[in-house]
Amino acid sequence: MGKTSLFNRITKLHQHVGNYPGITVEKREGSVKANGKTYRIIDLPGTYTLFPTSMDEEIVYNVLADKQNPAHPDLVVVVAEPNNIKRSIVLYQQARELGVPAIFVVNMIDEANAKGIDIDYQKLEAYLHTKVYTTDARNGKGIAQLVQAFDERPGYFPGQFEVDSVHKAALAEAKKAFPLHTEYQTWQFIAQENISFLTKEQQQILAGIRERHQLSSNVLQQAEAIKRNKKIEEDLRTIVLQKDNHHLHRTNKIDKVLLHPILGYVIFFFLLFLVFQLVFILSEPIMDWIDENFSALIDYTASVLPEGPLSNLLTQGVLAGIGGIIIFVPQIAILFLLISLMEETGYMSRVVFLMDRWLRPYGLNGKSVIPLMSGVGCAVPAIMAARNIENTKERLVTMLVTPFMTCAARLPIYVVLISLVIPNETFLGFGLQGLVLNLLYILGVVAALLSAAVLNKIIKNQHKSFLIFELPSYKTPDWRNVGMNMWEKTSGFLFQAGKIILAMAIILWVLGNFGPNDKFSNAEDYVQQANPALSEEELDEEVASFRLEHSFLGYMGMGIEPLVKPLGYDWKMGIGLISSFAAREVFVGTMATVYSLGEDVDPDDDEERETLLSRMRSEINRNTGRPSYNLASGISLLLFYAFAMQCMSTIAIMKRETGSWKWTLIQTVMMTGIAYIVAFIAYQLLK
């Protein structure tokens, strides 16, 4: 917590999110100009240990222990909080013993007194063999001095931990294999399995040593943890004095309410309800504003450019595509604002505490709550949020089911389809349309939980599931962090998803605007021959839809018609489905093109939506002779969109986060398969 605040304070806005090479995990990086040079600073995930149990922790270990790692630092800044300074000292000593230069910072010193902690810095400096810096990230105290110290290189210090004499033989063997490493680093190689940066041969040597000496890495790690903590406990007795903790009194009082067996849940669900209400209410005016301005921009661009394919590509392809992305930004930004507020204040850990019991039967973890909630905004950052789940299986299951949550991109499709097929009536005093929309949200949650339960049975567990986490003291949020977090998540969506949506918009435009034969290029002649009596306006419309039918896109739609016919769709809806596999939000725009409105249609603009809706309503499915959008096909389509994996960005992020095509493909096939089956059953029952 304090570490990221400090990082934000030092780098200000000079930061960006990149990837760790090889493992392509998100990396927060920034820079600061000081002492006549520019320092590159990496905000590593928070950890207390160099024995990783989660992916986040493994990143830290690899960066620090592997000198070949491109992110390997010249200097490590270990940030401690007065409250748990002992844990940070363990980490600091481990770093120094590995041979990584490190300095020690005690952050949030302003809170130390209130927390009843008294630190003798002179003694601490002597104990750690380094200068100790004190900062307060909230008000910037001490930061200038810390930045000045970035040229310090307190080096290898074989400090406090001595390998147990019974293991000396094993250590000596390992030293022969790793002559260039510090003793502690070599020891860590023995005490850890699956170190990813070692070669196969090195791993085999280490496994051999463990086997010969009958060493279990778990036992070694525990022994080390006990030994180190015992020693620090004794050594710090005169350095850190702990008195009564007022903060904790306050926190305990608040927790009596927020963690109450009944009231706690009532408050949580109320907050959840409030969050989603706020997301929709607050974002609406901004979305309207974006909408208006984008339509105006498109109109303006169309008016200044000479008419022709280029203008079309720019307005209908590129600009409409960008507009389709930007429209989601307010919802996503507000959702992540609220979620990061919950994280910053310390409430999110309480949610984990309250929900673990209820998620465990589904093979999930209390920590799955955060990805699942974020999934209502966008699955891409939500899947990334699963990274702090320690257990590999629970993390995998969480990532696999998160896309079932109703993301912002499904909403415009739901709105259009619901107003098409669900009568605008009231049911038990509630609007029927609104009720169906709510049901779809609930359906997303149910689908996520049920599929998690099934996956839980199928996937084998490599490790025992465990859950241990800190319930931090409540505090007022650091707005800098909240703002930064919100910006990162939103811009991540904007640029990552944006690239794909934009590319798809262009591809779709090309496919829809070119055809393989002269039925496309000479559409006017064909239409005129068939219906000589058409008025000019009717002719234009007929030509447009004839063109579409004979464009590449049209042929693709007809190509998959046999596949979607049992679900109650015709080839035009097939086109919508094909285009939606890039990103769901493309559907509405595609439908507008398919029903030959020409322009980009905004589902939020009432007038334009009505035009599109009336077109869609009067559309006749040529296979059945009935309206294309009737209750049966509409429900079937809604269900299809609720379940199907139709998002390239999610697929891309799954590949990145799981590091395997296997699970990415399994997820895509599973979701789309369920969607197909459910839509099929719904249509066959309702038709």
Added chain:
Amino acid sequence: MQKSFSLDLLEIGEQATIRQLDSSELPSKFYEMGLLPGTVVEIKHKAPFHGPIGLQISNSNILIAIRKSEALHIFVEK
């Protein structure tokens, strides 16, 4: 001296000293988070229906939450 028993048997508000963790069942993270032999802990919260347990580690004033299934492998003495 009283015999040691598993941590989950403690009621809210009760204090006890950790004697031993079943190391074949729990990873070293439990030690690293401060659940070390000799540490005095106080039960602060219990989630309903055998949910997680919230405990305060008295020498560092930190609140930690663990599952009940894990508390079964932590042995304490009053």
